[in-house]
Amino acid sequence: MNSIGNRQSAIAYIFPGQGSQYASMGKNLAETFPAAKQVFEEADAALGFAISDLCFNGPAEQLQLTENTQPAILSVSIAALRAMESVGFPKPDFVAGHSLGEYSALVAAGSLSLTDAVRTVRARGRYMQEAVPVGRGAMAAILGAEVATIESACVEASQGQVCSAANFNSPGQVVIAGDADAIDRAIELLKQRGAKRAIKLDVSAPFHSTLMMPAQERLAADLVKMRFDDPKLSLITNVDAKPINTGAEARDAAIRQVSSPVQWLQSVEFLLAAGVQTFIEVGPGKVLSGLVRQTERGARCANVEDDTSLTQARKAVGP
Numbered sequence: 194m195n196s197i198g199n200r201q202s203a204i205a206y207i208f209p210g211q212g213s214q215y216a217s218m219g220k221n222l223a224e225t226f227p228a229a230k231q232v233f234e235e236a237d238a239a240l241g242f243a244i245s246d247l248c249f250n251g252p253a254e255q256l257q258l259t260e261n262t263q264p265a266i267l268s269v270s271i272a273a274l275r276a277m278e279s280v281g282f283p284k285p286d287f288v289a290g291h292s293l294g295e296y297s298a299l300v301a302a303g304s305l306s307l308t309d310a311v312r313t314v315r316a317r318g319r320y321m322q323e324a325v326p327v328g329r330g331a332m333a334a335i336l337g338a339e340v341a342t343i344e345s346a347c348v349e350a351s352q353g354q355v356c357s358a359a360n361f362n363s364p365g366q367v368v369i370a371g372d373a374d375a376i377d378r379a380i381e382l383l384k385q386r387g388a389k390r391a392i393k394l395d396v397s398a399p400f401h402s403t404l405m406m407p408a409q410e411r412l413a414a415d416l417v418k419m420r421f422d423d424p425k426l427s428l429i430t431n432v433d434a435k436p437i438n439t440g441a442e443a444r445d446a447a448i449r450q451v452s453s454p455v456q457w458l459q460s461v462e463f464l465l466a467a468g469v470q471t472f473i474e475v476g477p478g479k480v481l482s483g484l485v486r487q488t489e490r491g492a493r494c495a496n497v498e499d500d501t502s503l504t505q506a507r508k509a510v511g512p
Contacts, residue, residue, distance in 0.1 A: 202470040204283060204510060207485070208270050208290035208297035210455075211400075213478035214262050216251030219269035221499040223249070228279040229272035232307065236268040239308040240315060244268055259397055260318035263293050264311040270297040270476030271307055273497045277475070280503070283510060287436075287469060289429040289460050291481055292360075292401070293317075295450060301475075302424035304443045309419055316415060320408035321398055321451070330399030331373040332359060333380055336366055337389025343367050346386060350378035359401035360455040363487035365389075370399035401454055409451035416444050434459035457481075461488045473497060473506055 222229035223245065233245035247256055248265050255261055270290075274297075290298035296314050299305040305313075335343050340361070347356040347369055356379050359370035369379055376399075380391040399405070421440030428437055430446035434456040437443055461484070464472075474482045474496035482494040495506035 203286040203464075203468040204471045204473065205287040205289060205464050205469045206274070206285040206298075206301060206473050206475050207481045208288070208294035208301070209266060209474060209476045209478055209481055210290065210292035210294045211259065211262050211266065213476065213480050214256055214266055215477060216249075216253050216256055218248050218265070218477040218498065219245070219272050220249040222269070222272045222276050225500045226272075226276035226279055228275035232272040232275050233268060235307055236264065236271075236311045239311050240264060244311070258318075259322045260315050263296075263314035263318040266293060266476060267297050267300070267311055267314050269498070270294065271300050271310075273475045273503070274301055276500075276503060277473075277497055277506075280507070282473075282507070285426060285473070287427045287429060287464055287467065289464070290431075291457055292431065292450070292455050294476070294481075295428075295431055295447065297476065298428050299421075299424070299443055299447070302426040302428045304422050304424040304428070304440055305419075313412075313415060313419065317408070317412055317451070320411045321400060321405060324406075324408040325398050325404050327397065329373060330371065330402070330404055331376040332368055332370045332394040332396050332399055333376050334366060334368050334390070334392045334394055335383055335388050336392070338367070338383055338387065340367060342386055342388075343369065343383065346379050346382040347371075347375075350375050350382055352378070355399070355402050355404050357402055358454050359399070361458045362455075363458055363461075363484045365487060366484070368394070370402040371404065372399070401450075401452065403452050405452040409448060412451055413448045416448055419444070429460045429463055431455045431457070431460065434463050457484060458488060461485055465489055465492070471495075471509055473509065 288298040354375040355371035356375035360368035495509035
């Protein structure tokens with residue numbers, strides 16, 4: 194277990210997924226920390242175009258394209274991580290990432306190289322986008338409903354189509370995904386059954402549903418050829434919400450993740466039970482910090498996305 198001065202509690206680094214992107218992300222990091230600048234140079238070289246320029250300057254509509262969003266967020270997350278390492282942040286006891294963020298966690302744990310990771314998530318984004326024709330699939334956030342109520346509504350709404358839980362995010366938030374008509378039916382059922390809110394999400398595909406199987410099969414063909422080293426840090430996977438120990442397990446989890454629900458709530462509960470009191474969100478935004486606080490109000494959360502937030506986060510892990 195880590196210790197700095199008088200601190201005796203476990204630390205988890207958590208890495209954000211799609212939806213946390215914004216134009217200008219990472220620019221301050223690259224301008225302030227040579228280690229972060231080097232990450233963007235490596236990502237640009239790996240992809241054959243300036244993902245750094247897209248991160249720093251947009252335009253937003255290009256940054257929103259899934260095949261750009263995924264390598265962009267990963268690059269910013271690893272730039273933030275390298276900046277933290279360069280100023281002496283402690284090694285975390287655990288790492289985890291939400292969906293795409295699991296690839297950032299794999300880089301942080303030494304299981305994947307940055308070059309392989311940015312190339313893979315760009316392809317992953319393209320495969321996921323191409324798996325379902327635009328308009329056929331949908332996702333919706335369901336707030337303030339019991340999981341059993343959501344799952345039964347999904348079964349009832351499916352009517353031969355796909356409708357299922359895609360993200361278990363926090364005790365009061367579950368995202369569902371599937372065929373657009375079935376999602377609309379589920380929204381109406383859940384409103385009738387007491388959900389506080391049911392909000393259709395502005396996404397381009399029904400991620401983490403069985404409609405993603407074509408993408409999973411294409412990604413699997415890539416990942417079986419790729420080197421996955423055994424993680425050097427305890428990494429909690431989305432699909433099982435428990436630690437993995439080998440590169441083979443990391444590859445298997447990354448493959449299954451595409452069409453399986455993200456067990457984020459269960460992952461956070463595992464980390465809390467393992468003694469984690471401090472969660473550092475590494476990369477753009479504060480989405481995951483909010484989900485952690487919804488799960489455990491007493492958790493200490495910080496994020497690192499620029500030099501100001503990095504300075505604040507150092508206080509969170511200090512004595």
